[in-house]
Amino acid sequence: MPPSPLAGQAGTALVLVVVVVLCGVLVGTFAVFYRRYRVFTRGLRGTAMVVDVRPTGVWQQRSVTEAPTDTVVVATAAMPRGVPVNQKVPHGQYQPGQVVAVVQAPGRPDVVLLDRPDLERPMWAVFLPLVLLVAAPVITLVGVSHRG
Secondary structure, eight states, X not given: OOOOHHHHHHHHHHHHHHHHHHHHHHHHHHHHHHHHHHHHHHSEEEEEEEEXXXXXXXXXXXXXXOOOEEEEXXXXXXXXXXXXXXXXXXXXXXXXXXXXXXXXXXXEEEEEEESOGGGSOOHHHHHHHHHHHHHHHHHHHHHHHTOO
């Protein structure tokens, strides 16, 4: 029995829907990565005091074999009770009472990062979702046009 011509169209439509969803995810990922990159590169630099150091929870680890990390809470002039930094710091590097360099998002006292470039994504990793965003439709169009 020959295959139905509608089956090929349904498959093509499904592939296109998946690619559109993938492109949406890539745009969202880039937006999150770039926002954090801008905070780190153009944020307000200053100092803060470490008020608490806790082990990072299991649900925040990327893998079971990941080295132990800490979550650091720092107090700034705008947030004297402290705000947790959104970075996973290698275990044992910070102690309560220690003064550290930080970067704060302009106008957002609740967004504070430690001023440590080694904890941030490299620039190529920030822009990688854009490269994939351009490549996904090209690969899809080439694949759909060469389909037998």
